[in-house]
Amino acid sequence: MTAHSDIAPSDVSLPAAPSKDAVKKRGTRRKALGRTLLLPGQLISLFVLVVPLLVAFYMSFTDWSPTRGALSSAQFIGLFNYEELLVYDTRFVEAVLRTLVFGVVCLSLEFLIGLGLAVLFLRRFRGKALLFSMLLTPMMVLPVVVGYTFWMLFQSNGPINQLIELTLGAGAAPDWFKSAISAQITVVVTEVWHWTPLFFLILLSGLNAVPENPVRAAVILGANPRQVFWRVVLPMLLPVIVIAFVIRAMEIIKLFDEVFMLTRGGPGSSTETISLYIYKLAFNDFQLAYGAAAAFLVLIGTLGLVHLLLTPVRNQLLEARG
């Protein structure tokens, strides 16, 4: 392939009898290359993620706000912010619980609808590829646009209300953004529309990867289709299901863009998610230190939750990673 003149001796993998020194040298060079390749990524993560996080962590133990001058002159107040959040700040606790409820409701619906559609796609029918693409469309729309679109659809004289009045008669349509419960419904509908396709996609790839032999064996042993599905197929899908839940759970805890466009957390704070609350603390009320403390509580909670969710499949995942 290459002219032999430009071979560096230590790079040839088949020297006649490599001396101990040469092997060692090659090993170090190999490691050095690995480290060099990793360096740019590590540097940018260090300066853009790790340093700001450390600053935020320090800040969360102070009473700093931009109006009080430099961060270095801020008062150290220990765990005061954390105590305030957990014990006295009902708005924070409510935002956390609300986000969790949104998460449970949305993920359950997304999982069930996504699984149903994926099972449908195991059937034989024409135009499958086209319908598959169509069903994935929502995933490809940016969250801000999704939020805006549903904000428009749910307007009091918008298309959804016009359809409702057409079928149920005049006056049947609610003013979606005026009451807490209906505003919460718009958030759930928007989220479910946006992310059900991800469950559908992941579950369908999982279903298609289920090996045929155990299924055949179960059928031969006399299992009916329902038993095959619940007892054979679903357990094999478990890792895929867990991955889908973990990833969506992480995202929904951060839920911001869609709600910002839809309701801005209103009416009142009835659709305020954790991210929206932290955003308002930091950028509307300039309580930056307090907001940082809230963020770390959320991080700890999320880590715990993900750890819990991953437990049933941790070994399989680590094996797959090799």
Added chain:
Amino acid sequence: MSDRPLTMPLALVLALAVIVTLFPVFWIVMTAIKPPTDWNAVPAIWVPGEPTLVNFRTLFDPEALGVYGVGGVSEAATQAVFGSLLASIVATALSVGIGLAAAIAISRYSGGGRATPLVILSGRMFPPAAIAVPFVIIFSTIGLIDTYFGLIAIYIAVTLPFSTWMLKSFVDEVPKEVEEAAMIDGMTRVKAHLTVTIPLIKGGLFATTLFIFILNWSEFLFALVLSYTTIETIPVRLAKYVTATAGTLYGVQAALAVLAMIPLVIAGFLIQNHLARGMTFGAVKR
């Protein structure tokens, strides 16, 4: 698994799912081509009788709606379109480049070790609203606030876990023996990666690039808190249009939303088969 045909009731369920899925997109596209009289009509006008591009023109020429006797938007979206293109393209190129180097390091030189996936995942768990707080403070101290440089730096850092792990899953699929053969033929390691490994994952590289572009193009919160006057992106402009003209300029808002959507829908369909891999950090292969 089962290869039974679709029965009639199931076909109806499927049809319903497709309609519900496509209706919001249909509505927004139709609104974008409606003249002002049709925007808010009761009963709703599903398909405009006289479709027009005036809403799109208004995005770049705020007075274009004058022909309908409607006041335009206060500010054009030109800068936002420029900003979105600049930030997304530069950040995507750098994120994929840096991610590729890291992916080769992790796959071939086992850099990072086994704990890395969880470390990287935990980076994704922190609410962006909270990372944004120290960013704004640090960036305003060192003069990076309201600059594309600052925004791009954040975009690279935030998408790096995705580009690294997606690319690693592609590099893992290239057998080491191919590179070793090239090295026996006299290539250096670096050259073997450049001329053997990278061409072999061309498809994966393309998919990763589009996937990272989708993430950058969609980003909202960082752009919102880091932009004041000199920089802007499409999502930020859309939010401003909605706040400033709520309930009045539906058509123009929808036109900007459609403009934002077009590149993503194209990119999304091009990498449809890799979406699962991207979304799951390479854990689901197909």
